[in-house]
Amino acid sequence: MPSEPFIFNNESATLCGACGGECCRTRPGIEAPGRFLAAPDPAGHLRDLLASGLWVLDTHYGVPYDPAKGERGDPDLIIRYPRPATRPEQESGGISALPGAGECVFLRADGCALPFADRPRACQALEPTAGFDCSSSWTRFDAARAWLPHQDTVAAALTRLSRPPL
Numbered sequence: 001m002p003s004e005p006f007i008f009n010n011e012s013a014t015l016c017g018a019c020g021g022e023c024c025r026t027r028p029g030i031e032a033p034g035r036f037l038a039a040p041d042p043a044g045h046l047r048d049l050l051a052s053g054l055w056v057l058d059t060h061y062g063v064p065y066d067p068a069k070g071e072r073g074d075p076d077l078i079i080r081y082p083r084p085a086t087r088p089e090q091e092s093g094g095i096s097a098l099p100g101a102g103e104c105v106f107l108r109a110d111g112c113a114l115p116f117a118d119r120p121r122a123c124q125a126l127e128p129t130a131g132f133d134c135s136s137s138w139t140r141f142d143a144a145r146a147w148l149p150h151q152d153t154v155a156a157a158l159t160r161l162s163r164p165p166l
């Protein structure tokens with residue numbers, strides 16, 4: 001079974017409460033492949049989340065690369081990865097990210113509706129900082145690297161989403 005690194009719960013009620021969830025009000029965090037790869041049917045699990053209207057696919061243009069390792073980029077490659085929808089995205093009824101900022105569908109008046117363990121990897125990795133200069137140990141570049149080998153799962157989910165129900 002694929003494993004994700006253990007994430008320490010670094011929520012800060014003091015800092016995040018004072019901030020009011022700026023991160024959640026602008027762009028929901030990207031999820032890592034592990035949740036899907038651990039499911040008996042990874043593409044089916046992704047399809048189900050997209051069909052719920054609560055999740056969308058976001059797009060990363062170009063392959064992140066490290067020149068120090070002799071890697072080369074590919075600016076033409078498109079990598080798609082899932083994240084919770086914003087409210088405008090949910091209202092649109094689509095499964096693709098829309099441009100611009102928007103509030104996450106899981107944000108409630110008292111914070112995130114999801115238990116910490118169920119939140120996307122990028123949400124778990126945010127490190128609240130005084131002054132709201134928050135950083136993350138798992139960025140969208142990390143998400144692109146993680147999802148690059150699993151684009152076939154994304155494609156299979158999209159194919160099955162477009163089929164009429166049996």
Ligand code: SF4
Pocket residue numbers: 015016017019020021022023024126127128129132134
């Ligand atoms: S992680 Fe940072 S931006 Fe997000 S709610 Fe906490 S303090 Fe605000």
Ligand code: SF4
Pocket residue numbers: 023024027028029084104105106107108111112113114119120123
């Ligand atoms: S899933 Fe939760 S923590 Fe992540 S952006 Fe949405 S409300 Fe915020």
